[in-house]
Amino acid sequence: MKPFKELPKGYPFPDLEQEIIKFWKERGIFKKTLSKESPQGEWVFYEGPPTANNKPHVGHVLTRVVKDLFPRFKTMRGFRVERQAGWDTHGLPVEIEIEKKLGISTKKEIEEFGIEKFNRLCLESVHIYEREWRVMSERVGFWIDMENAYFTYHSRYIESIWWALKELFKRGLLFKDYKIQPYCARCGTTLSSHEVAQNYKETEDPSLWLLFPLLAGQKIETTTGETFPVENNVYLLAWTTTPWTLLAHVGLAVSPEFTYKAVKMDDDKIVIFADKLLNEVPALEYKEGKAVKIDLRDKTPLFFTKGEKLVGLRYKRPFNTVHAPVNESYFNPPPSDDSGWCVFPAEYVSLENGSGIVHTAPPFGDDDFRSGKQFGLPFILTIDEEGRVKNLSGIERFSGLWFKDADKPIVKELRERKLVLFFGSYLHSYPFCWRCEQPLIYLASENWFIKTSSKKEDLIEKNKQINWIPQHIKEGRFGRWLENIVDWAISRKRYWGTPIPVWSCQKCGTVEVIGSFKELFEKSGQPIPSDPYDNNQFDPHRPMVDRFKWRCSCGGTFERIPEVLDAWFDSGAMPFAHLHYPFENRDKFTKRFPADFISEAVDQTRGWFYTLHALAVTLFNSPAYKNCVVLGHVNDEKGRKMSKRLGNVVDPMEVIKETGADALRWYFYLNNPTLPSRFSARLVKDAAQSYLIPLWNSISFFTIYANIDGWEPGGKETIPLEERNTLDKWIVYKLKTLRDRVTDHLESFNLSSAAKEINDFLDDLTNWYIRRSRERFWASVEEGGKEKESAYQTLYYVLSTLAKIIAPFTPFIAEYIYQHLQVDKVEKVESVHLADWPTVRVEMEQSLVEGMDLIKKVCKYARAARQQAKIKIRQPIEKITVITSDSSLDKFITEYSHLIKEEVNVLKVEIAHNKEKFVNIKVKPNFRSLGPKLGKKLRVLQNFLTSIKGEDLIDALEKEGELKVDIEGEEIKFSEKDLEIAIEPKSKTVSLEGDSRVIVLIDTRITPELLEMGVAREIIHFIQQERKRKNLEYTQRIKIKWYTPDGTKIADVIKKFSDWIKKETLAIDIVHSKSAKELKFGTPLGEINISIEQI
């Protein structure tokens, strides 16, 4: 009777995994984990919604398997861990995908195509890749509820977002302002930074050095304390590569820290620019009627002045473009053509390019815009959305020109007005539109913002409550980000997104924010549909939502602003929006907010991690999550980013097909996933080898012998651990240690340490416990007795407990082992994933663990010594001698000498007490204990200790208990605790191996008796090989025939050891016969022919 199924041949992990997936599905195990008892309550997990507009790549697998592990672990720990899938469905990437499909690229084309049709295509595309994501998720064992997934485009989801926006508006946190964004005038669209980064090019732009005449009558204080009176010939010098922005010029920036200097030109113009500029300041002077290019930096300075002394000086701007009156300004009177334009301080002024005086046009640059706000400068938008110069009073002559084409006439006119110092060209790297190759402009456009800057303190404060893994994100990447927080621009002038529920009166500008569908219908006087969440009755997306209008008290009409919402807002709103809070699920939200655990890759620091945090703090004054595991990016084998362009993308499904999902999971856990990693199929295979293979082999070993002996779990009474073999106790202690350490590591989200512990345990299990316990399993039931039963009980317990410990990591093999060992029947729990996290209740005997470690070390050195002496393990040796640095270790050697004898193939193990014969004793200070006490004197003591004989010192210590040494006039006492005793071999010979605690000496003499034993063992070895070659059953009995052509020596060996040979090879007979020809081999005692026959 075979209690256990035979294991499939080889290592068929991918196939097994498919079976397990089927098993889980059929039994509905995942659902059962949610409905089983959860004494610890809820453990809240949020799934960060992936954008399903691409095939999942390896990095996604990483996040999925990390997100899977902790919920599985917590479920076993007695929590209920709901896992609802979610999909991020809105946003520009989806739109671009559709644009490509339609072969269009501009907003105009989308509008011609029809927003309604366009958005329907976007909606449909959302589901194209969902299937691949489902397949991948299921295949890697990511348990998540896909049936009830939330989608950010769902009406309910959108309504919750509307509620949130209205809340923010009520609290004064939603407002409209300008923002400078890269803009393509041809396509009529702003570009995301990602798009901008794609298309930087070397390009030649105008380089204009322009003079700004100071108003006469002002005074400049020089660095020598004198006062320089300004007359009509003094100019500030500024540099620009975009002459067209001069039409919007409103100020000049200087650095208050820099020193500026004034030089006099040949034509008596006095020009002021920064001292110590790094690049030349070109100018033309006329020598004998010929223009000569000079560098103004070389001119003798007229005077020097500090930048701060220039601040507030008034000058004439180049073009008198009309502008709105300035009410509040830093300057009094505010800058104007009458009172003059002002010099202001700015920290972004540099010495690298230009003159150290920066021309400022607020609509066309981020620095410009901020300075404009700070100093109350006029904001003159001189370019329309199509990139043409507007028809404004003062610059009518340029109106209608494409902005780039305005450069020439502008420069021409300034030249005529003698304001150009120099005009040339400048080669630099500049962004272009990736669609139409036109140069981008940085342009101010209206945006809606969340005033996150006003919540900075709260955001920082709540961040302190988050446990970040790795820790440095908290103060580093995320903390720094919060400290430099700017207002969050949430509006996008696009189509496929959550419409921003802001309606404004076209006449008086009054703004209303709508917080629910009901409110919208009421406001607009429309009847509420029977089901407002049915998209056939009401779709909150564009263009339907744009049709809602109503009258303002001023007589104007409220119309929705055209913008949709930043998709990051969608995902950040997930904690409440996926529950349709506050319209539904108020209780559930309270229970499920904040999350206990989220995890995504590091790029989400400024993405989802931030938007979750920002919305949670601004709306609920709470962090959104308590623990956040931040994962590194998965790169290729060489550490390069995987990209289609480089052709180095590894398809995760291919790897899974080859090595299985458990192998892939194990690879990710083992290599600290919070660091960027290098990935390849080969590395996954390596990781699997240290884990899956030994695990499988252990199961295989157990299965073979349990089946031979008909051993069943629970068949006999449990033998108390105290009565079991030392090895049994040892492995159970190791198991307890493993269980406790893995628990601790997982509780603190430390994946790789936990995985390493498991790998180490497997090494202990296979290469020591099983290896040294084999004889007990081989023994027949009668002679094995209690020892054998004890071995079975122990190994079964260890393997079934291990199955539970590895369940969160590699759920497939864990389930397989659990089912294979029939733990489900024994414990009456259907699946390992429904089992409780194991506890190993034993009293640890620490000394046993230490002793066993020592024995393993002795064996290691003995093997090394044998190898040095070139004596095979098969050849028995007479004795080994173990020398220890600490006689308290001796008892372990005596107690476990049988293990050493078996492992090392030695007849006797001796302990040497006459150490001096073989080793020198060295005494070193215990730096840890003496260091703080002695300080610099430690060196002196160290020298002293090396100068004297170790043996004498130890003798003295044993007698006195404490020693006193006079060091530099001070008496120093120290006891044994303060010393480390090390031993080293007197002479390094081939038969000596060891370290500072234990040294092993082997007896290399091979007596004729030993040699005979060795030959007998060799014969056994060859017969075993032959059994294996013939694929004999492990229990198959055989008959051995042998024949030797030369002499009687081998005949003697066989005669002498025939019982042993028979026993070891399961032979019932061993006979001399000339017909033995199958196998021929040489031994140290001559050649022998052997053949075996099944009986």
Place this chain on the structure above:
RNA sequence: GGGGCUAUAGCUCAGAGGUUAGAGCGCACGCCUGAUAAGCGUGAGGUCGGUAGUUCGAAUCUACCUAGCCCCA
């Protein structure tokens, strides 16, 4: 330009103040095998990125520098 991470054996990575720096893979040599050649052991292989400092003592702490990666501008 700002911020963050990383730098340890040929490769992938541990080690987080204690004096002989580790593991796995690869390589060389060898061994065992009635679970296992997708196994086991031994060996070679390191100025712990560089410089300076703190300390009795630094791979480990500090500063600066260099290189790679990531985020932001």
